[in-house]
Amino acid sequence: MAELTKGRVEAGRAEKGHVEEGHVPTVIADNVHIVYKVHGAGSGRGSAVSALSRIVRRTTSAGTREVHAVKGVTFVAHEGEAIGLIGSNGSGKSTLLRAIAGLLPPASGRVYTHGQPSLLGVNAAMMNDLTGERNVVLGGLAMGMSREEIRERYDGIVDFSGINEKGAGVEGSSISLPMRTYSSGMAARLRFSIAAAKNHDVLMIDEALATGDRSFQKRSEARIRELRKEAGTVFLVSHNNKSIRDTCNRVLWLEKGELVMDGPTDEVVKAYEASR
Numbered sequence: 001m002a003e004l005t006k007g008r009v010e011a012g013r014a015e016k017g018h019v020e021e022g023h024v025p026t027v028i029a030d031n032v033h034i035v036y037k038v039h040g041a042g043s044g045r046g047s048a049v050s051a052l053s054r055i056v057r058r059t060t061s062a063g064t065r066e067v068h069a070v071k072g073v074t075f076v077a078h079e080g081e082a083i084g085l086i087g088s089n090g091s092g093k094s095t096l097l098r099a100i101a102g103l104l105p106p107a108s109g110r111v112y113t114h115g116q117p118s119l120l121g122v123n124a125a126m127m128n129d130l131t132g133e134r135n136v137v138l139g140g141l142a143m144g145m146s147r148e149e150i151r152e153r154y155d156g157i158v159d160f161s162g163i164n165e166k167g168a169g170v171e172g173s174s175i176s177l178p179m180r181t182y183s184s185g186m187a188a189r190l191r192f193s194i195a196a197a198k199n200h201d202v203l204m205i206d207e208a209l210a211t212g213d214r215s216f217q218k219r220s221e222a223r224i225r226e227l228r229k230e231a232g233t234v235f236l237v238s239h240n241n242k243s244i245r246d247t248c249n250r251v252l253w254l255e256k257g258e259l260v261m262d263g264p265t266d267e268v269v270k271a272y273e274a275s276r
């Protein structure tokens, strides 16, 4: 399996003066293929007895199956773009996002990124037994903020999340309660708020907006627009076409791991909706 090549797009930076404003590349995916190897596929293959017998017979697992999740995807993302990823269930959206974040090595092809991409998933780790307050600090540190920056932005993060608002759950200051007492929506809001407090070169969001209520979604969409203005690139995976239309200026449409269409939001979403 080829190594993931994550080079900085120095060329884009170095030649910034020569590159048309707003066209500095931040992510280049060059014919990226991602293959999962699933061990223990097939009936009985996953049992301890069959694993032991394979060790004794020194055979490699006959039950290993490959899932070719992303097939030859190529695109260039630029500063200031918000790119939506759409497609049916299992079309490879999350896999492509994880590959851009450097969490999955391509079987072939390359991903070049400028700066450190941050993946904000609905499953981003939070410490359930710690209070929301402590999680803001830890999450901020994990995102690369200094303690000073976290102190400065703390109130903004909590206000943005709306965690302390009446009706968000427990009345009063929920931020001082352990995370395990939060609903999944409240936890997702806090995660988004922490990540959105920082300016990112490349921010990737996987369905995080789907969990908040409408007013939180509006705030999040506005913040994504701001992040774009601050010269970042935002990727958004969502099944909510409205969210994609309201937030993204460009859309990549994947089906069965292949890039079907790449273009302005309106055109691609229309074609996608017409195909269903």
Ligand SMILES: Nc1ncnc2c1ncn2[C@@H]1O[C@H](COP(=O)(O)OP(=O)(O)OP(=O)(O)O)[C@@H](O)[C@H]1O
Residues within 6 Å of the ligand: 036, 037, 038, 067, 068, 069, 087, 088, 089, 090, 091, 092, 093, 094, 095, 096
């Ligand atoms: N960890 C894994 N191991 C093996 N196969 C996987 C793994 N994760 C995803 N897949 C497979 O890869 C393909 C693409 O999955 P992926 O989660 O990227 O799709 P998606 O477009 O994000 O789907 P959804 O819209 O349902 O979230 C699917 O066939 C899926 O079964």
